[in-house]
Amino acid sequence: MSLGPHADFIIASYALTAFVIAAMAAWVVLDYVAQRRVLGELEERGVSRRARNEGQS
Amino acid sequence: MALIDLANPTRFLRLVNAVLPWLAAATVILFAAGLYRALGAPDDYQQGATVKIMFLHVPAAWLGMMGWGLMSVAALGTLVWRHPLADVAGKAAAPIGAAFTFICLVTGSLWGRPTWGTYWVWDARLTSMLVLLLLYLGVLALYWTAEDPGRGARAAAILSLVGAVNLPIIKFSVDWWNTLHQPASIMRMGGSAIDPSILTPLLIMTAAFTCLFFTLHLAAMRNEILRRRVRTMQLMEAQRFAEASA
Numbered sequence: 001m002s003l004g005p006h007a008d009f010i011i012a013s014y015a016l017t018a019f020v021i022a023a024m025a026a027w028v029v030l031d032y033v034a035q036r037r038v039l040g041e042l043e044e045r046g047v048s049r050r051a052r053n054e055g056q057s
Numbered sequence: 058m059a060l061i062d063l064a065n066p067t068r069f070l071r072l073v074n075a076v077l078p079w080l081a082a083a084t085v086i087l088f089a090a091g092l093y094r095a096l097g098a099p100d101d102y103q104q105g106a107t108v109k110i111m112f113l114h115v116p117a118a119w120l121g122m123m124g125w126g127l128m129s130v131a132a133l134g135t136l137v138w139r140h141p142l143a144d145v146a147g148k149a150a151a152p153i154g155a156a157f158t159f160i161c162l163v164t165g166s167l168w169g170r171p172t173w174g175t176y177w178v179w180d181a182r183l184t185s186m187l188v189l190l191l192l193y194l195g196v197l198a199l200y201w202t203a204e205d206p207g208r209g210a211r212a213a214a215i216l217s218l219v220g221a222v223n224l225p226i227i228k229f230s231v232d233w234w235n236t237l238h239q240p241a242s243i244m245r246m247g248g249s250a251i252d253p254s255i256l257t258p259l260l261i262m263t264a265a266f267t268c269l270f271f272t273l274h275l276a277a278m279r280n281e282i283l284r285r286r287v288r289t290m291q292l293m294e295a296q297r298f299a300e301a302s303a
Contacts, residue, residue, distance in 0.1 A: 004106040006171040013110045013164045017117070020156050021269065027152075028276040035283035042290045047297075049289055 064142055066282050073279045080272045087265035094258035101255070110168040112259055116266035117161035121189060122224055124154020124270070128196070129221040132214035142278075144210040145285075147217060148200050149277035153270060155193035162186060173237055181230035182238035185223060192220040206288075 003010050091112070101108035127150050134143025165183070166176045177183065196213045203209025226233075231240045242250040249256055 002106065003109070004100070006105065006107050009167045009171050010106060010109050013113055013167045016163055016167075017113045017160050020160055024153060024156055024273055028273055028280060031280045032276065032283070035280055035287060038287045039283060039290070042287065042294065045294065047290045047294045049286060049293070 064140060066142060066145075069142060070279060070282060073275045077272065077275055077279075080268060080275065084265060084268040084272050087261060087268055091258060091262035091265045095262055098255050098258050104172050107168060107171050108255065110164050111255075112262045114161060114164040114168055115259060116263040117157045117164060118186070119263060120266055120270050121154055121158030121161050121186070122227060123267075124150050124157060125189060125192070125217070125220060125224060127274075128154065128217040132217035135210055135214040136218075141285075144214070145278050145281045146274075147214060148210070149274055149281050151193060151196045151200065151213070153273050153277065155190060155197065157266075157270070158186065158190045158193060162190060169237075178237050180236040180238060181234040182227065182236050185227045185230050189220075189223055189227060192216065192223065196220075 095109060095112040098109065098112075100106050128147045131143045131147035131150065134140045135147060162183075165186075169178075170176050196216050199209050199213040199216060203212065230236060231238050251259065
């Protein structure tokens, strides 16, 4: 496959797109790991999302 | 399961966890097929091999606009029904839409240099696309800098609705003004103007990019729901400490 005289422009386009997509994928994965870790730490400390008096009417 | 049941964040998380692996797999398969067909597609008779940039540029442009459209619908959910998942959807879509708009602008610029002889020109299509990127950055600034998340969400929702005016301007800019950018060649009266040997890989790449968008969007929505749970629990922990020390 020959990319002709403007190969640099084509390669730069594909490289930049791959980089941005990889950055977005890394962002969602790392963010998910971070949120799960903090949630786990809070749950270990006994923090619950439900109010202590919930269910008492 | 009724559609309204998915409006519950816990049920929504369960659905995301079930759907996400399949969506990610579909994205990988579509990209493999799309790239294989795109890199093997014939050169354009005028543009030569630079037509291969189109397989990135066009899907990115579509997703930049679709992302804002999604945010506008989510904004209605935030402002009218005040549903927290609507705000989650809008907030999660903003950085992804901005990234695709950025890809569209840069690949367009890299495509423009060899075909038009310039990286940039202030014509209607390019300028309205740049405005879309600036609008995305404005929404992100509102989300990331507001001290009160609720106020930030409402302000971002209003900007999302106001910014939706830009979408038809982008779409029809090539018809309304005399621009350097080519007119519509895929969705137009009389059918596509692109040869099937180039149109088929373009459609596969568009499907791949669209699958990628929804994979990232659902994952980002899941992260945002977890982030809000973390915030709620941290506030409750702080309240508990305050009560204990009082």
